Each structure stands twice: as structure tokens, then as C-alpha cells.
Amino acid sequence: MSDNPASLAHLHSRTFLLPQEDIDTDQIIPARFLTTTTQDGLGKLAFHDWRYDEDGKARDDCALNTLDTGEFAILVAGRNFGCGSSREHAPWALHDFGVRAVISSEIADIFRSNAAKNNIVPILAPPHSHAWLLEHEGVEVKIDLERQYVDLGNGPGFHFEIEPFAKHCLIEGTDPLGFLLSHSDDITAYEACSA
Amino acid sequence: MSPDDSTPRSLFDKVWDAHQVKAETAETPGVLYIDLHLIHEVTSPQAFSALAARGLKVRRPDRTLATIDHSTPTLDFKAGEAPPYATRAAQLQVERLEVNAASNSIPLHGWGSEYRGVVHVMGPELGATQPGMTVVCGDSHTATHGAFGALAFGIGTTEVGHVLASQCLLQRKPKSLRVTVNGRPGRGVSAKDIVLAIIARLGIDGGTGSVIEYAGEAIEALDMEGRMTVCNMSIEAGARAGMIAPDETTFAWLKGRKLAPKGAAWDEAVTRWSQLASDPGARFDREIEMDASEIAPMVTWGTAPDTGISIGGHVPDARSASHQKALDYMQFEAGQPIAGTKVNQVFIGSCTNSRITDLRQAAEIMRGRQVAPGVRALVVPGSVQVRQQAEAEGLDQIFVAAGAQWRQPGCSMCIAMNGDRGEAGELVVSTSNRNFEGRQGPGARTVLASPATAAAAAVTGLITDPRSLMEPAHV
Structure with missing residues (x-):
């Protein structure tokens, strides 16, 4: 077990669904909000143009506006979630909104890398489990990151792949920069060789 | 180093191998050295804050190069006056980069620099981007620099901090995908049409987890600007990078540029760079082939960049709920011809298509013609250098005489952060790279196209095959 209080070794929550395929980072947080110089408080901008009309009024027909992410912290999304830009504002916004894991049948590379660095577990589900999740909104899901297993109760649970170092960092709260800087001598030696 | 020097290696393998500080293991990713780190105002401030919070310094400011492009206005302003920023936040963000660059001794091509420009136009133009390098930037279109045989990819802001602090990244080796485009395209078919066809073939996630090498006669025949256009859009098929x-x-394009090697160092570099091409028999995880002669001018019908169809084609039937949503957003009917659609705005610019050859192609169509009534056309050069070159050639006069707006360099309407944007419901024919919902402004509908097709849309007010406006001499 981890001593890390923010550890995502075990995550037990309910799902909310965004079944659309190819949800890009411009949907997750529109570019016009990227003039910020901090990473705090972006949750209110998550899926902004889905949640609010042109006058900034919350849309009644958008379920995201009444979602309690304290209870529903696992986003199940259509194929290829997070495609598009490299903006880390996307996982910053999702985390602040309350998302702790994203499950899809495909997750875009840069988003996947950014998510894992911001305490969101990116999980690729096999097609039948993904389809089942998309048909069962709000189910209770247990994610065991240690064993890399998602328990869907009555549904088709599944094992998932995650890059071992990203998993280690998510569980232990290890800072990758610290790990990188522990190679300073190697970096200096490389620079001396290639100069 | 390759484990066995006789094993044929790809261009990607060679660049990857040469930058391994520490090889990856089952438990940990490898440490990859970064030769060139490009930064801009939008994705860097939080990285500098993270460094400052830990008391870390920028390891190699000499391998870091900054510019301002995303949040900057493209409107004219007089020397000594404040730039006309769209918002106070945009101004503060640019000023933050100015402070961060100055306090870390990072060269910044900001206001007043003759090299200021869209980051992926500036790097190559300076000769900072060179074959065999690793290049990163907090921007997904960093793959542009792969046109020079560099391994170039976009990173998040946490990783921008990693590179600032260590000049390295933790990486596992991606898969490889070779896209070979055989033959020659027909007249009026540009690099943009080729890459839109490639993306339509691969699909928006067809390149996920991969580095693409573009090869074949049609790719080799492209000029450097065209190669940059192709590599630029690799991410639109989900790929980490694209290389040529x-x-x-x-070599001819790079020679003499400000930061390119000079004298004996140049000759030595060319010898080294000449070894980078993929060895015969190099292995790729996946390969596809296409025929350039089958590619027509392309336009997109949907809200993802893989929805390109030939300009003479029809909007396809919806294959899924997501497709139907895209049709509804774009206000297209399945089965309708895409040509003839009414256009409200035209944007010629972006890191995909704002270089001098792009502007020449657009000017050729607009020469002696008028922007159609009710259409707003913006021409935004990619850099101060491009702008000056275009003015030296008189291209600005062609655009202005046609009734288009000739702007200062920047990302402008590609990302619509600086006040340049489409209005809700407007149809924008754009030479940029993304047609996502709201990308060019809330409710704006984007059709991606080449510079020639965008110019043809400007002067006819409709989505129009540019070949119908080309001089017979051009055939």
C-alpha cells in the first residue's frame, strides 16, 4: 500500500458518460480560455461550450451542470478521447471538475500522458467492456490500479495496460522530474560526448 | 547506438538512438535528450512557475528559443504604442513570457524582432531546426519540424518544465508507420491536399502511438514549405510526430540561415545529415501506400480533420451518432455536393499554411479578382520574415487590391485566441489544421482547405475548385 494520501491505487466511484467519439481538447476547454498563467480553478471551464450558452447561462439540457463529481468521478467517453492539442489545461480542467479516471476504447497520446501527470488515471477498455459501460450510465466501478483491473460488478470487468512508471507515479505520488534530475550526471556526460 | 550496426534502421530509429541518455527498462522510460526546445506564451508560464517553486534553473537556455504567437494581435499598431491585445489576460500572458525569458537568459523573438512569428514558422526560418535533431514544444503541431528529418513532437506543460530543468524527457519509443505517396499529384493539388488525403485514409486516431515517416516520389517532390505542411498535420491523424x-x-533551404552551421561545419553537417535517411530494408511497424495522382483538391465536411473529401465530392452519409452531430453542426445534408456551399469568411494562415509559397499560391488565384461581396478574407503571414518577403514580391498588393485584409503575423484565426475569429453559424474556409466545433469561435463552422482553395472561396464566395480559376498556362 502507498503512503501517498492522494494515491489513486484504489478508486471507487460511479461513472458519467460522454459517448461522443473524438472529443477533442477544444471541447474539454476552449482555446479562448488558455490565456491563463496558472493552472488553478479551471473546472468551471471544463466542457464550457457544452455547458453554457452564448450569454454564459448554464444550459438546462446539459447533464454536466448538475453532475456531482464527488460521487461520479469516472468519465466514460467515446472512442479517441482527448484528441487535438497538447494543452495540459485539459486535464487541469477535468481534475478540478472532479474527474479522477477516464475510460475509453482509445485515448489520444498527448492527453493520456498529460492526464497521468495530473492524477487522472487514463484507462483503455476492451470494446465489449467499453460498450457495456456506455450502455450503463452511473454504475459503480472499482478501479484497482495496483492490479490493473476494473471491476464492473455485474458487467464485464477487465484488465488494462498502463505504462509502469506512470502507474508508479500515480500510486506513490512520485514526481517524474525528481526522477529525471537524478540522471543529471548521465545528462552531463551525454552533453560532453555530443558537444 | 544500434545493438547491431548491420541492422537496417529507419530515419526515426537513427534520431532516436542518437539521443538516448539512458535506455528504457521494463520499469522506467528512457531519458531522451532534447536538442531544441521551442516555447511560446500559452503553454510555458505554469512550467516556469513550477521551476521557480522548486528553486530550479533552466539548464540550457542556449537550446531554448521563445516567441509570441497564439495570444498576439494581428492588427497594425504604431511603434511605441501598446499592441492592441484582445484581452488584458492575453497581454499579461505575453508579458509573463517576456519576464520569464529575460530572467532565464532565453532568447525571445518578441515584439520588435525581425524573426517573430508562429513558433513552427520561426524555428525553421532561423535555421534553428536542423536534420537529426530532437525538437519539442508545448504545442501539438511541433511535428512540423520533422520536415527537416528532425524528431519533433508536442508536449504538455509539465514536460515543458522537465525540458527546461533537465533538457530531457522521459519517453518510451513509439511505434513506426511509413506513409509512402507514390507518383505525382495533378495540377492544383498541393501539399495540404496530400496531407488531408493521408489523414482521411488513416483516420483521426490511425497514427496514435506512432511516428510517421512520409516517403515516396510525391513527398520528395515537395518543396520545404510543402513538407512542413505535411508533417505539421501528423497529429491530426493522432501521430506523435511526422518525419521526412x-x-x-x-540542405539548399537551410544553407545560409542565421543559426545554420557555416563554413567547414556546414560541410561536415551535410555529410552527417546525408546518413539519416532510412536504410533499405528498415522495418516499420506498419506501412501504407497511396497514389498522388488520385488526390484532388480536398476540403473537410465535418468537425474532425479526417473528414476530407475531394472538392468534387459529396458530403457522405452519417456512419454514427457522432457523424450525425458533425453534419448538424456544419449544417450539411448527407449527399449534397460540397462545392457551391456559401462561405462567410476565409482564413489564409497558421503553422500549416502561412509560408511564402502558401501565400504565392493564394495570390495566384486572387490576382486581378475581388473578394466576393459579404465575404471577409484574412491573410496572416506566419512570420515577420514571410510578411517582408511577400511584400517584396508584391503579394500584399494583390491581397489588398482584392479586398482581403493583410495582417501582422500570428496564429490568428487558427485558434481564435487573439480576437480574430468566426461568428456563430459562419462558414470559414481555412488553411489551418483543425475544424473542431468552436475551434475558430463558438458556433463557427470550419472547412479545412489548401491556400488555393481558400483563395478560390474568397473570390467566388462559394466552396470552389481552384483549378477552375487557374490560368491555362498553369496546367
Whole structure:
């Protein structure tokens, strides 16, 4: 077990669904909000143009506006979630909104890398489990990151792949920069060789 | 180093191997050295804050190069006056980069620099981007620099901090995918049409987890600007990077640029760069082939960049709920011809298509014609250098005489952060790279196209095959 209080070794929550395929980072947080110089408080901008009309009024027909992410912290999304830009504002916004894991049948590379660095577990589900999740909104899901297993109760649970170092960092709260800087001598030696 | 020097290696393998500080293991990713780190105002401030919070310094400011492009206005302003920022936040963000660059001794091509420009136009133009390098930037279109045979990819802000602090990244080796485009395209078919066809073939996630090498006669025949256009859009097929083997075209383009090697160092570099091309028999995880002669001018019908169809084609039937949503957003009916659609705005610019050859192609169509009534056309050069070159050639006069707006360099309407944007419901024919919902402004509908097709849309007010406006001499 981890001593890390923010550890995502075990995550037990309910799902909310965004079944659309190819949800890009411009949907997750529109570019016009990227003039910020901090990473705090972006949750209110998550899926902004889905949640609010042109006058900034919350849309009644958008379920995201009444979602309690304290209870529903696992986003199940259509194929290829997070495609598009490299903006880390996307996982910053999702985390602040309350998302702790994203499950899809495909997750875009840069988003996947950014998510894992911001305490969101990116999980690729096999097609039948993904389809089942998309048909069962709000189910209770247990994610065991240690064993890399998602328990869907009555549904088709599944094992998932995650890059071992990203998993280690998510569980232990290890800072990758610290790990990188522990190679300073190697970096200096490389620079001396290639100069 | 390759474990066995006789094993044929790809261009990607060679660049990857040469930058391994520490090889990856089952438990940990490898440490990859970064030769060139490009930064801009939008994705860097939080990285500098993270460094400052830990008391870390920028390891190699000499391998870091900054510019301002995303949040900057493209409107004219007089020397000594404040730039007309769209918002106070945009101004503060640019000023933050100015402070961060100055306090870390990072060269910044900001206001007043003759090299200011869209980051992926500036790097190559300076000769900072060179074959065989690793190049990163907090921007997904960093793959542009792969046109020079560099391994170039976009990173998040946490990783921007990693590179600032260590000049390295933790990486596992991606898969490889070779896209070979055989033959020659017909007249009026540009690099943009080729890459839109490639993306339509691969699909928006067809390149996920991969580095693409573009090869074949049609790729080799492209000029450097065209190669940059192709590599630029690799991310639109989900790929980490796109690369093209450096050759005489590459060397001729680079020679004499400000930061390119000079004298004996140049000759030595060319010898080294000439070894980078993929060895015969190099293995790729996946390969596809296409025929350039089958590619027509392309336009997109949907809200993802893989929805390109030939300009003479029809909007396809919806294959899924997501497709139907895209049709509804774009206000297209399945089965309708895409040509003839009414256009409200035209944007010629972006890191995909704002270089001098792009502007020449657009000017050729607009020469002696008028922007159609009710259409707003913006021409935004990619850099101060491009703008000056275009003015030296009189291209600005062609655009202005046609009734288009000739702007200062920047990302402008590609990302619509600086006040340049489409209005809700407007149809924008754009030479940029993304047609996502709201990308060019809430409710704006984007059709991606080449510079020639965008110019044809401007002067006819409709989505129009540019070949119908080309001089017979051009055939």
C-alpha cells in the first residue's frame, strides 16, 4: 500500500458518460480560455461550450451542470478521447471538475500522458467492456490500479495496460522530474560526448 | 547506438538512438535528450512557475528559443504604442513570457524582432531546426519540424518544465508507420491536399502511438514549405510526430540561415545529415501506400480533420451518432455536393499554411479578382520574415487590391485566441489544421482547405475548385 494520501491505487466511484467519439481538447476547454498563467480553478471551464450558452447561462439540457463529481468521478467517453492539442489545461480542467479516471476504447497520446501527470488515471477498455459501460450510465466501478483491473460488478470487468512508471507515479505520488534530475550526471556526460 | 550496426534502421530509429541518455527498462522510460526546445506564451508560464517553486534553473537556455504567437494581435499598431491585445489576460500572458525569458537568459523573438512569428514558422526560418535533431514544444503541431528529418513532437506543460530543468524527457519509443505517396499529384493539388488525403485514409486516431515517416516520389517532390505542411498535420491523424528524410532540397533551404552551421561545419553537417535517411530494408511497424495522382483538391465536411473529401465530392452519409452531430453542426445534408456551399469568411494562415509559397499560391488565384461581396478574407503571414518577403514580391498588393485584409503575423484565426475569429453559424474556409466545433469561435463552422482553395472561396464566395480559376498556362 502507498503512503501517498492522494494515491489513486484504489478508486471507487460511479461513472458519467460522454459517448461522443473524438472529443477533442477544444471541447474539454476552449482555446479562448488558455490565456491563463496558472493552472488553478479551471473546472468551471471544463466542457464550457457544452455547458453554457452564448450569454454564459448554464444550459438546462446539459447533464454536466448538475453532475456531482464527488460521487461520479469516472468519465466514460467515446472512442479517441482527448484528441487535438497538447494543452495540459485539459486535464487541469477535468481534475478540478472532479474527474479522477477516464475510460475509453482509445485515448489520444498527448492527453493520456498529460492526464497521468495530473492524477487522472487514463484507462483503455476492451470494446465489449467499453460498450457495456456506455450502455450503463452511473454504475459503480472499482478501479484497482495496483492490479490493473476494473471491476464492473455485474458487467464485464477487465484488465488494462498502463505504462509502469506512470502507474508508479500515480500510486506513490512520485514526481517524474525528481526522477529525471537524478540522471543529471548521465545528462552531463551525454552533453560532453555530443558537444 | 544500434545493438547491431548491420541492422537496417529507419530515419526515426537513427534520431532516436542518437539521443538516448539512458535506455528504457521494463520499469522506467528512457531519458531522451532534447536538442531544441521551442516555447511560446500559452503553454510555458505554469512550467516556469513550477521551476521557480522548486528553486530550479533552466539548464540550457542556449537550446531554448521563445516567441509570441497564439495570444498576439494581428492588427497594425504604431511603434511605441501598446499592441492592441484582445484581452488584458492575453497581454499579461505575453508579458509573463517576456519576464520569464529575460530572467532565464532565453532568447525571445518578441515584439520588435525581425524573426517573430508562429513558433513552427520561426524555428525553421532561423535555421534553428536542423536534420537529426530532437525538437519539442508545448504545442501539438511541433511535428512540423520533422520536415527537416528532425524528431519533433508536442508536449504538455509539465514536460515543458522537465525540458527546461533537465533538457530531457522521459519517453518510451513509439511505434513506426511509413506513409509512402507514390507518383505525382495533378495540377492544383498541393501539399495540404496530400496531407488531408493521408489523414482521411488513416483516420483521426490511425497514427496514435506512432511516428510517421512520409516517403515516396510525391513527398520528395515537395518543396520545404510543402513538407512542413505535411508533417505539421501528423497529429491530426493522432501521430506523435511526422518525419521526412533530409535531402538536397532540405540542405539548399537551410544553407545560409542565421543559426545554420557555416563554413567547414556546414560541410561536415551535410555529410552527417546525408546518413539519416532510412536504410533499405528498415522495418516499420506498419506501412501504407497511396497514389498522388488520385488526390484532388480536398476540403473537410465535418468537425474532425479526417473528414476530407475531394472538392468534387459529396458530403457522405452519417456512419454514427457522432457523424450525425458533425453534419448538424456544419449544417450539411448527407449527399449534397460540397462545392457551391456559401462561405462567410476565409482564413489564409497558421503553422500549416502561412509560408511564402502558401501565400504565392493564394495570390495566384486572387490576382486581378475581388473578394466576393459579404465575404471577409484574412491573410496572416506566419512570420515577420514571410510578411517582408511577400511584400517584396508584391503579394500584399494583390491581397489588398482584392479586398482581403493583410495582417501582422500570428496564429490568428487558427485558434481564435487573439480576437480574430468566426461568428456563430459562419462558414470559414481555412488553411489551418483543425475544424473542431468552436475551434475558430463558438458556433463557427470550419472547412479545412489548401491556400488555393481558400483563395478560390474568397473570390467566388462559394466552396470552389481552384483549378477552375487557374490560368491555362498553369496546367
